[in-house]
Amino acid sequence: MNIGQASKATGVTAKMIRYYDEIDLVRPASRTDSNYREYDDRQINELRFIKRARSLGFSMEEITQLLSLWRDRGRPSREVKAIADRHVADLDARIGEMQAMADTLRHLSHCCAGDDRPDCPILADLTEGKEPSDPVKRRPSFNR
Amino acid sequence: MNIGQASKATGVTAKMIRYYDEIDLVRPASRTDSNYREYDDRQINELRFIKRARSLGFSMEEITQLLSLWRDRGRPSREVKAIADRHVADLDARIGEMQAMADTLRHLSHCCAGDDRPDCPILADLTEGKEPSDPVKRRPSFNR
DNA sequence: CTTGACCTTCCCATCATGGGAAGGCCCATC
DNA sequence: GATGGGCCTTCCCATGATGGGAAGGTCAAG
Numbered sequence: 001m002n003i004g005q006a007s008k009a010t011g012v013t014a015k016m017i018r019y020y021d022e023i024d025l026v027r028p029a030s031r032t033d034s035n036y037r038e039y040d041d042r043q044i045n046e047l048r049f050i051k052r053a054r055s056l057g058f059s060m061e062e063i064t065q066l067l068s069l070w071r072d073r074g075r076p077s078r079e080v081k082a083i084a085d086r087h088v089a090d091l092d093a094r095i096g097e098m099q100a101m102a103d104t105l106r107h108l109s110h111c112c113a114g115d116d117r118p119d120c121p122i123l124a125d126l127t128e129g130k131e132p133s134d135p136v137k138r139r140p141s142f143n144r
Numbered sequence: 145m146n147i148g149q150a151s152k153a154t155g156v157t158a159k160m161i162r163y164y165d166e167i168d169l170v171r172p173a174s175r176t177d178s179n180y181r182e183y184d185d186r187q188i189n190e191l192r193f194i195k196r197a198r199s200l201g202f203s204m205e206e207i208t209q210l211l212s213l214w215r216d217r218g219r220p221s222r223e224v225k226a227i228a229d230r231h232v233a234d235l236d237a238r239i240g241e242m243q244a245m246a247d248t249l250r251h252l253s254h255c256c257a258g259d260d261r262p263d264c265p266i267l268a269d270l271t272e273g274k275e276p277s278d279p280v281k282r283r284p285s286f287n288r
Numbered sequence: 289c290t291t292g293a294c295c296t297t298c299c300c301a302t303c304a305t306g307g308g309a310a311g312g313c314c315c316a317t318c
Numbered sequence: 319g320a321t322g323g324g325c326c327t328t329c330c331c332a333t334g335a336t337g338g339g340a341a342g343g344t345c346a347a348g
Contacts, residue, residue: 004325014326015306034313036326045271052270057245060304070267080266081258084249091246095239101201102235105228114225122224123214126196127189148294158295159337178344180295204334 002032006039010047020050025064058087146176150183154191164194169208202231 007014020026021037026046029037039047049070053063062083069075069083104125111121151158164170165181170190173181183191193214197207206227213219213227248269255265 002326013306016304018327019304034326035328036313049270052272054304055245056249056270057242066267066270070270073262075262075264076260077256077262077264077266078258078260080264081253081256084253084256084266088246088249088253091242091249095242095246098201098235098239098242101199102232102239105200105232105235109225109228109232112221112225112228114222116220116222118217118219118221120219120221120224122221122228123210126193126200126210126214128196146295157337160335162296163335176344178295179297180344198335 001039001044003029003037003039006037006044006047009044010051012047012051017047020047023060025050025060025067056087057091058083062087145183145188147173147181147183150181150188150191153188154195156191156195161191164191167204169194169204169211200231201235202227206231 001009003014003017006012006017010017012020017026017037021029026043029039029043032038046067049067050063053066058066065083066080069080105122108122108125113119145153147158147161150156150161154161156164161170161181165173170187173183173187176182190211193211194207197210202210209227210224213224249266252266252269257263
């Protein structure tokens with residue numbers, strides 16, 4: 001299976017497959033005589049795994065760990081659970097922050113006439129330069 | 145006021161002040177004879193505005209628009225409200241996605257023994273390569 | 289006049305992803 | 319067996335907001 005077929009089979013773009021290859025996330029692809037990458041079922045499954053894990057918001061760092069546990073038949077499920085739980089806590093923290101932003105804005109918007117006049121509580125709030133409760137530092141790499 | 149004082153006065157790092165300067169987000173800083181940036185109250189207020197807007201999750205793009213409305217005394221509050229409402233919808237969408245991720249993971253984690261044994265519903269789920277409901281495309285630039 | 293704290297610009301890195309160019313390969317159709 | 323279109327390869331660049339750091343100029347207090 002070449003990269004295009006692997007891409008179709010997994011839903012991961014060829015670009016990203018090459019990237020995962022480059023950062024050694026997946027087992028190294030073997031190459032044909034003409035230097036085409038060749039993927040077998042094992043790698044296809046790894047790519048699917050990565051895709052699903054990304055869709056659950058895991059960072060590449062976490063996925064590296066998850067993949068290594070996945071490959072290890074003797075893994076303790078405790079370790080997998082720990083990674084998942086940490087990620088859930090991370091998600092919850094971010095959800096909380098965004099919820100706070102949305103709530104604040106909903107309130108301000110509700111107080112804004114939204115007509116032709118210039119008076120606007122939203123701008124007024126921004127002008128006051130209130131401090132946010134805490135400039136939260138997040139673990140790197142959960143863009144999307 | 146030089147950049148360091150402006151930074152202290154607004155809580156925006158000097159690095160970021162220079163960046164906002166570079167992308168013409170704030171009014172251009174005047175310079176002293178020795179090429180130091182000089183900020184007046186107007187610009188200090190703009191920096192505070194930006195800071196507060198960032199803390200509410202607005203993208204630079206949105207902040208550009210908000211700043212321009214802020215500077216315009218004749219703005220219709222409708223336009224400000226529209227930007228805010230769009231942003232709230234964006235936040236809500238993202239919150240929804242993350243909530244779904246967290247809920248899924250909470251369920252899986254709950255089903256995982258988390259002991260020395262290797263069996264793990266979390267890994268099992270990742271292995272199945274289920275499709276996420278929909279690969280949501282978000283507007284660029286809301287990292288943090 | 290020295291010293292240390294500040295300022296300047298310039299370059300590089302992040303993280304996951306996509307765009308695109310230049311060149312090589314494969315297969316089907318003429 | 320040549321041609322063409324659709325693959326593949328590598329390489330470089332961009333994103334968005336932010337920080338790190340180097341090299342060199344400036345200011346103010348001692």
